[in-house]
Amino acid sequence: MQAFEYASPTTVKEAVDMLSSKWGEVDILAGGTDLISLMKEYLHTPRRVVNLKGIKELGGIQKTGGGLRIGATVTLDELAENSTARSEYQSLVRAALGVSSPQIRNMGTVGGDLCQRPRCWYFRQGFGILGQDKSGASLVVNGENRYHAIFPQPPAYFVSASSLGPALIALGAKVKIAGPSGSRELPVERLFVAPRDSSSREIALASNEILTEVIVPSARGVRNTTYEVRQKEALDWPLVSASVALRMKGSTVTNARVVLGHVGPTPVTAAEAEKALAGKALTQETATEAGKAAVAGARPLTGNTYKVQLARIAVQRALLEAVKLRG
């Protein structure tokens, strides 16, 4: 780890002033579950680290105007234990619990989950966010890509590591972002971007901005859940996940949101599956059809065709699970 200057401001404004207009110079510390390892591997070598945990306004979960406001430094454990989340936002709770070690849930934050770097092993070994050799050729495409994207956005083949992202997108959530010229809001689906070159980032924040909170609209009457296909119960990443949010009239789906996780450089909205469900009763058959529609556009790599099936099954199972829930 390269030596760095440590700052622990108490207001968002102070924190923003401490950031840099260039990526790489200053890093933001919340739970530290990702940043510390990035620094130990010299993948991030900031000259300054700005701790957000001392900023009170970034904490807490509040009900607001029918929805939920979740502070960026709320831990995954706090989210999973929150009574409103537990009664109304099953998909968020399931996704948070899927971060499968109590230690990480106790330290890791909601903001950190959204802003963490990918787990792509080529990135983690120093071959850049796109996993390229010196000539710029992708190491992923002809290499070991069993955990990589089946919905790649070339030249990006990694998968977004965010557990909450797909659930938040399905629920229609927004993030609030503070920067030098004030704050702005962004739908969560626009927070995630596929980098076009090795110097770009995978989130739509500027280097001098801070994700301060997540605003989730009311999910009353919205049946929502997250289904993860995971190989291990213990510390592990899901192989794929599907988050769904269904508005229903009787047994008929009036509006469906279906978002896949761990399948692309960003969470992937399965628009075809959403269309396939609209106006239909949710049955084993329509769930199966929706699963197929969700992966119709998949373009797996040499070693991850199996993830197409996993994504299909995840969608199918998430839908069948959601429909059993109280609306």
Added chain:
Amino acid sequence: MPNYNWPPMDQRQQMGKRQSRLDGIEKATGRARYSSDLNRPGMLFAVMLTSPYAHARVRSIDTSAAQKLAGVTGIRTIVKAGDEVNWVSQEIAIVAATSEQIARDAVRLIQVDYEVLPHVVKEENLAKAGNRARPAGEQVTGDPDKAFKEADVISEGQYGIPVLTHCCLESHGQVIEWRGDTIYFYPSTQNVSGIGPDLAKNLEVPATQVKVHMDHVGGGFGSKFPSDRWGIECARLSKESGGRPLKLFLDRATELSIAGNRPSAFAKIKVAAKRDGTITGWESTSWATGGMSGGGMPPIPYVMTNIPNRRLNHSAVQTNGGPLRAWRAPNHPQASFLTCAAVEDLAAKLGMDPLEVFAKNVQWAPEARRETYLHQFKKAAELSEWSKRWHRRGDSGPGTVKRGMGVGICTWGGAGHLSNCKATIHPDGSVEIELGSQDLGTGTRTVITQVAAETLGLPLDAIKVKIGDNSYPPSNASGGSTTVGGVSSSTRIATSNALEKLFEKVAPAWNTTADKLEAAGGKIQVKGDSSKSLTWAAASKKMGVQSITEMGQNDPKNPRGLNTQGVCGVQIADVSVDVETGVVKMNRLVAVQDCGLVINPKLAEGQVAGACIMSICGALMEERIMDAATGRVLNPEMEFYKLAGIGDIGEILVHMDIRPEMDSRGVIGLGEPPTIGGIAAIANAVANAIGVRVPVVPLTPDRVLAALEEKRSA
């Protein structure tokens, strides 16, 4: 001469008891100090620079910038210009500094110019190995061609098991201090008595100068015998710094890349059999790698070594990966998997119960073991509810979750190693037992204490056991399941000898001789005459001021019936497979295991349960993943180098095969055997569940789904 024989089974007071490990509380509370916990005054830290390339020639190394960094106290280069490096993370240079952080920064300032050379890091496909594959020459026994021609049925399959690393929780390393003429060496080792001489030889100093101490070791599994390049260089750096203590423990990535691995094994296997399941012929073409040395042929056909007609071909494939080291039952888990998978596939082809086929072919196992296997098959079947749960391959009913059962077997030696023990009885009655041995977490301390207490007729807390220091009488390294037989026998002999001397001091007062006395219940007494009895403390006072110190040796050439070798073991796995996701869940793993006289059934069961967990990891999730293009290990961490957690292991049911006829054989080692059969059992259970063989372990969702897909399209 004292009678060294173990006391009869029904008369033991301490041995055979389900005693919890004596250092359990110390370990559970974190008070136990591992060598990696040591921090000495004025200590320096060392970090190694390692190769980023799998194969390269070093053109030049420039350490000048690193030398100038404040806090750096020494740098040594391990390779020189012109040298070739042959695997990623191979040692290049080492830096000592006043903090680990400075050492890490300094390592990054060392400039190495490499000429990158071509590498090969993968071996799954033998056809692609080219001249890296070195055939060992064909071995033929009997007439395999005739056997296959006359066979009622021929079963063929291809199987593979990848390279694993040892993944010790406490990585390799040491604290070392070369002060004056003396080297104080605090390693993490399986070899307390032997590592000092090894280091001395490498440093070209007399072995008398090396003092070794280690209280606990956080995992070795066969990978922690030598002093290692990093130990040798750290000793030199300590000396060069004027004798300051120096600490280096490998970081996780280096640990998984170069501190040892279990070689892979791949094989195409053909089995000839009669309609009743009797195997008549075996043909295999196998290959393996464990780095630049390739990988040896696992002992196949496993256990059924006397299958009459055999043709074996094997190639060692040289790859640019870190070097292999012994891995808990070297080559046996591979052999068990390859063999048991082939037998299970044969049974499936015949439509037979695999337990019946195994039982039929026990005739090809060494004669002395046949009855034990048959007994253990029966016991394991009973504990796993085999007759209720087993079904024909693939006949697992409707639904997306399929349940299946499978069997795996093991064998091992486990004779006691050369071990010396010193037993001292002091005039105040206190007892010290000293051995230059080590407790790998297996319970060696506890077992030594139980044997000493048994022999001296004392409670456990009356015995002070001292191990982990090379000033104690030497015991061999703990490898190959040799420790328990060695240390229990040497302790038995030493304590018996010391007791004999105490008897000699006490006997005259009762006008009798030493051979008429016994030690029991904390007393020394005349056998059969309770009126002539002294408490242990009162008896010890008869020594005056002179302590009694006696030696005992387990001589492997003459173990006096105290220990022996040769065990069996049967494991049965019960799994559920989600055929839509390919995810395999353990329901239960039953392990039936003998190891002769069991000194502590509770610790023995713990040892077997730990081995079962290793098998579950190896069967379902654990593998070293190499990158063909970069030659890197892609998962040298604990994230994608996947290991099971509590939620992944299901129920583990251990049955120690303790019977009088087993007990009378003497003590036999237990470290290796229970690690062997589990992978085979689990892989066979998955085949049974889903109706098709998944040829290569670990049985990850991608491999399970691929096998199902192949079955569908066949």
